[in-house]
Amino acid sequence: MNNFVYRNPVEIVFGKGQIEKLGQLIPKDAKVLLTYGGGSIFTNGVYDQVKSALAAHQVTEFGGIEPNPQYSTLMKAVEIVRREGINFLLAVGGGSTLDGTKFISVAAPYEGADPWDIVEAGAKAEKAIPLGSVITLPATGSEMNNLAVISRKEQDKKLPFSHPDVFPKFSIIDPTVTFSLPQRQVANGIVDTFVHVMEQYMTRPFDAPLQDRQAEALILALVDEAPKVIAEPENYNVRANLFWMATWALNGWLNVGTLQCWATHMIGHELTAQTGTDHGRTLALVLPALWNHQRKEKGEKIVQFGKRVWGIPDGPTDKMIDDTIAATKRFFESVGIRASRAEYGVTEEVIQAVAKMIGSRQPLGDRANIGEKEVVEILHLCD
C-alpha cells in the first residue's frame, strides 16, 4: 500500500425531516448565500423547508447554477459574495450546484487576477468561505468530498479541482426529496456512482484487498438495488440506500493507498463539453470501450471484477473480459441507458476535438498511457 493521509471532516446528517436542522448547523450570525440550480427546489418542497429552517438567518439567494456549472455564472455569485460580505455558503440542489458553490468558496476570497487559475493552472487558493449543502441528487458524491468539476464553455473546457478547505461543513441528505426526480436523472446517477467506483478500482493488482473488496461490495449492493430504484421511486429504503451508495462512492475511502484511473471521466467530460450529452451517459458510452481498449493493462482486474461481481465462470481470459464488459453494458441498459455514439452526436469531428484536448494535457490512466491517439481509438470502439 502507498503511504497516504486521509481526512474527511464532513458531518453527514441523513434521513427524513433532517432539513429542519439547518438552523442549528449554520452559525446564527452568518451572512448566508443560498445557491441553487434551475429551480427544482421550488417544486419538490426543498426551498420552503430550507427557508423555514433559516427563518432567523440573514440569507441572500443566488439561483441558476446550471448542470456542468459555468465559470461565467459562478463569477456572478463571486461578485455578490464580495459585495455583501457573505461568510457562509449553502448549496441546495444536485452535484452541479454544490460543485459550483465549492468554486465560489475559493474564488471569492482569491486575490489573484482570475480565479479560473485555481481550476486550470493549479493556482493556490489561500482562503475558502465555509459551506454546507442540502444535496438532492444521488450521483456525484460531492456532498462528502472536496472535489468539484467546473466548466467554461467559451473555451470548451470542463475541468476538476480539489481543495482541502472545500469539504462541506455538513451535508443534509433527505432521501424523500429524490422521490420526484426524473428517471433520466436517477439513471444517470446510478451510472455515475458505478463509474466513480470503477475509476478507483479498475487499474491493476496492487495488493490492497480491503479497498478492492469495498469497491466490489458497493457495486454488488448497487446492482441489487438498481431495479428497485427504477421500479419503486417512492420506496424510502431503496432511495436511502441509493443515496448512501452515491455518497460512499466518492468520499475518498475507496482509493486510499492504491491506484486510480480517471480516464473514463476525463474523456466523458470532454464529450459533455463538446456535445452537451449528460455526464452519466458519456460514462456509459466510454467505459466499456475503454476496458476493451485497455484489456491487456486492466485485464487482471477486469477478470477479478467479472468473477466476484457478475459471477463470470472461469474460462479463457479474453472471453472472461468480453463477458465482463457485456455484463456491465447490460447493467447500464437495465437502468435505461442505451449508450451510442450516433445518439449522442459523437461525430468524427467531435472525436478529434476531444482527443486533441486530452492530448494537450498529461496522459490519462494509472499507467499514464492514454493520450490523443488512444482516445481516438477508444472512441472508435464505442457502440
Next chain:
Amino acid sequence: MNNFVYRNPVEIVFGKGQIEKLGQLIPKDAKVLLTYGGGSIFTNGVYDQVKSALAAHQVTEFGGIEPNPQYSTLMKAVEIVRREGINFLLAVGGGSTLDGTKFISVAAPYEGADPWDIVEAGAKAEKAIPLGSVITLPATGSEMNNLAVISRKEQDKKLPFSHPDVFPKFSIIDPTVTFSLPQRQVANGIVDTFVHVMEQYMTRPFDAPLQDRQAEALILALVDEAPKVIAEPENYNVRANLFWMATWALNGWLNVGTLQCWATHMIGHELTAQTGTDHGRTLALVLPALWNHQRKEKGEKIVQFGKRVWGIPDGPTDKMIDDTIAATKRFFESVGIRASRAEYGVTEEVIQAVAKMIGSRQPLGDRANIGEKEVVEILHLCD
C-alpha cells in the same frame, strides 16, 4: 434505514516513516503529555522516533497504562495534567493506551466529584483536552473513533464510553512497527477486528445492503490476509492491509443507520474483568456460543454470512447455521486461538458472576433479549 448523523474528523497519517510528521501535527506551543503502556515502545524503536520528532516540543511522559486500562492508573495521569497545565495528549502504543488517554482527555477538565461517573453514570463531560495517537497495534480501532473501554478492577468493572470530543485529532499508523509484535497479540487483534465487524452486522435483516456488503467485504479481505499475517510478520503490505482493516472495522461506517448487537463484547469484557483473559480470546470463546444460542433471532443474517463469506451451500437452515458457526471457529483456530472455558478459567462461579453483573444492567443485543439467564445459557454453550 434509520436516520443518522455521521462525523469522523480523524486525520489518518498512514505508512512507513510517518512518525516523523508528529512535529507538524502537534501545535508548536503545546504542553504535551506523552502516554504509553508497558514499555514495548522502548524496544520497537517507536519511543526514539517520537522523541526525535518532538525534540522542539515541551513533553512530559506518563507510562504504565496497562492492558484493560485502569481507572486508578489513569487518575494519576489526570493529576499530572491538572498540575502541569498539559494541553495536548499524545498516546503512543496500543488500544489500551489510547483508550486510557481518551479517558484522561475528558477526566482532567471534569469538574464533578469523580470522573468515573463519565464512564458508568453517563455524566456529561463538558470539555476535552485534544489528543493524537501513534497507534502500534492493529486491533481496537480506537485510532479512528471516539470510543474507549475503561476498567476499575476494585469493582470488577470494564465499561465502554464515548464522547464527541475524544476523536484523535490525528492517528499515525506505521505498519512497520507491528513487525515485532508477539503472535499472540496479532492473533488477538485479528479476532477483535473480526468481532467488531460482526457486532455491527449479526443482527437481523434491516434492508441496509451497502452496510451488509461492506461488513462482508472486510471479513472476506481479513480471511484472505490472516494466514499471511501469521506466516510473514515482516511482509509490509500484509501488515499494512491488516492495520487498515482493524482501523476500518470500528470507525463508524459499518453501523450507520442500521442495527448493532454488542453482546459478545459485553460478555467478553466481564470475562476479562473476572479472569484476566485476553480480550480477543474471550470474544473467540463467546461469539460461536452466542450465535448458537441466538440462532432463531440471528438465523437469517448467520445464513447470509455463511453463504457470502464462507461459501456455505444452500441446505436446511439449521445445518447452514451450524456450518457457519463451525467455519467461524475454524477461522479463529487458524490464527492460533483455540478458545475453551477450561483453559480460560471460566468456572461456574465466574459464569454466575458475569451473568449477575450483566443482568444488573440493560439487556443486551439488538432485541434487548440477553439478560442474566441468557448469559448463563450462552456461557454453558461455550466449548
